[in-house]
Amino acid sequence: MRFIHTADWHLGNQMHDINRTQEACAFLSWLKNQIVEKEAHALIIAGDVFDSANPSTEARRLYYSFLASLSGTCCRTVVITGGNHDSAVMLDAAKDLLEVMSIHVVGSVSNLRPEDMVIELSDDDSADGNPTGAICLAVPFVRELELRNLLSAGNSAADSPDDCDLYSRAYKKLYAQVFSAAEKVRDGRKIPVIATGHLYAAELEGRLAGLKSNKKTDDGVRVIDTVGTLGSVPPSVFPENADYVALGHIHYTTMVAKNPRIRYSGSPFVMGFDEALMPHYVLCVDAEAGKSPEVEKLEVPQTFVYRRISGTLDEIRNQIEDFSRLESQKPVFLEICYRREVGTNAQDFLDDSVRALAQNVQVVSWKILDAENLFEGGFESLDSEEIKNLDDRQIFTQLILSKTGLAPDTPEAKSALEKFLPIFMQMAQD
Numbered sequence: 001m002r003f004i005h006t007a008d009w010h011l012g013n014q015m016h017d018i019n020r021t022q023e024a025c026a027f028l029s030w031l032k033n034q035i036v037e038k039e040a041h042a043l044i045i046a047g048d049v050f051d052s053a054n055p056s057t058e059a060r061r062l063y064y065s066f067l068a069s070l071s072g073t074c075c076r077t078v079v080i081t082g083g084n085h086d087s088a089v090m091l092d093a094a095k096d097l098l099e100v101m102s103i104h105v106v107g108s109v110s111n112l113r114p115e116d117m118v119i120e121l122s123d124d125d126s127a128d129g130n131p132t133g134a135i136c137l138a139v140p141f142v143r144e145l146e147l148r149n150l151l152s153a154g155n156s157a158a159d160s161p162d163d164c165d166l167y168s169r170a171y172k173k174l175y176a177q178v179f180s181a182a183e184k185v186r187d188g189r190k191i192p193v194i195a196t197g198h199l200y201a202a203e204l205e206g207r208l209a210g211l212k213s214n215k216k217t218d219d220g221v222r223v224i225d226t227v228g229t230l231g232s233v234p235p236s237v238f239p240e241n242a243d244y245v246a247l248g249h250i251h252y253t254t255m256v257a258k259n260p261r262i263r264y265s266g267s268p269f270v271m272g273f274d275e276a277l278m279p280h281y282v283l284c285v286d287a288e289a290g291k292s293p294e295v296e297k298l299e300v301p302q303t304f305v306y307r308r309i310s311g312t313l314d315e316i317r318n319q320i321e322d323f324s325r326l327e328s329q330k331p332v333f334l335e336i337c338y339r340r341e342v343g344t345n346a347q348d349f350l351d352d353s354v355r356a357l358a359q360n361v362q363v364v365s366w367k368i369l370d371a372e373n374l375f376e377g378g379f380e381s382l383d384s385e386e387i388k389n390l391d392d393r394q395i396f397t398q399l400i401l402s403k404t405g406l407a408p409d410t411p412e413a414k415s416a417l418e419k420f421l422p423i424f425m426q427m428a429q430d
Contacts, residue, residue, distance in 0.1 A: 039074050044194070076123065147166055190290075194287060250264045338367075340369075
């Protein structure tokens with residue numbers, strides 16, 4: 001069974017007020033062509049189709065137009081699951097209509113039975129003539145309240161929702177229930193089982209593994225996915241006999257626990273300047289029952305160019321001059337991360353250089369490097385422009401340090417930040 005695994009489109013996203021409709025149109029056109037060229041019989045979108053619970057009319061139009069465009073192609077089945085950015089109600093609104101086109105939507109687990117999340121993927125080219133090429137466990141993002149309700153069902157003492165392993169125990173129970181329902185549908189047929197999920201899995205490799213060592217990120221995953229282990233689940237929650245697990249929520253392509261069966265496709269778009277040089281993919285997967293999947297990474301061509309410039313003000317000015325001579329035909333967006341120099345306003349200092357940029361190059365973001373080291377004097381040590389250049393993480397860091405009365409770079413401050421910062425960032429994300 002061949003299918004395309006993708007996630008985290010975030011349609012309607014306007015990072016730093018950039019209108020990204022052109023990017024989305026180009027990606028969706030490219031994706032349709034890849035489905036046809038690779039002769040993929042199914043498409044799985046593992047959450048965060050939209051960037052917000054109330055997406056714009058244009059974002060919805062792109063979504064529905066793309067789905068309609070798949071009619072008549074080799075793609076027989078589409079599975080769409082909700083993510084933490086999606087509105088389950090909005091996604092499910094057209095559910096009955098889309099099912100007529102073999103497009104199956106599972107916005108949330110609320111009021112669903114395990115069997116409601118089991119979907120058969122059609123494969124007209126199957127060797128044995130069976131039109132079902134795979135069974136999909138379409139599990140969407142599950143909110144904490146839903147996880148607690150799942151554990152408390154049956155009033156078992158062992159399933160107490162107060163257990164510290166809430167996420168791992170609840171997800172393991174959910175996947176076991178849906179897999180059991182899928183086994184009944186499979187009924188002994190030798191066809192692969194494919195699970196989905198929109199969550200933060202532990203034991204990641206690559207980019208987020210590095211970020212665990214106190215490196216910072218400003219991408220769409222937010223710091224909540226890189227600080228501590230809040231809400232993370234071990235790979236053991238996924239059914240052992242699933243032939244592939246298609247995940248969303250992490251914005252770069254990676255395996256979980258180095259297991260080729262459990263993968264994040266990553267977002268097809270740049271979602272933060274810290275990932276500007278990182279390639280983005282969708283995954284073309286050949287799954288066969290009982291065998292390791294064959295996975296091809298299809299790199300998404302980028303319509304816009306994003307770059308981060310960092311250093312002292314003099315170093316940044318020299319780098320900006322390079323962009324003033326840039327001959328790229330694509331729109332270029334820059335983020336300037338500068339080291340604060342007392343008595344000097346960065347934007348005023350670099351104003352002439354910014355004005356000299358090529359017409360298609362635009363500075364859209366300013367950030368202070370190592371802003372946490374500026375907080376001994378609180379916000380009073382910063383001018384109004386510098387305060388505007390602080391991000392959520394830096395602001396919450398200062399608030400936590402202010403309320404606790406702790407000095408930066410002390411063990412006590414580090415402990416307090418590890419405890420409270422993920423909570424604040426979750427609030428910002430929601």
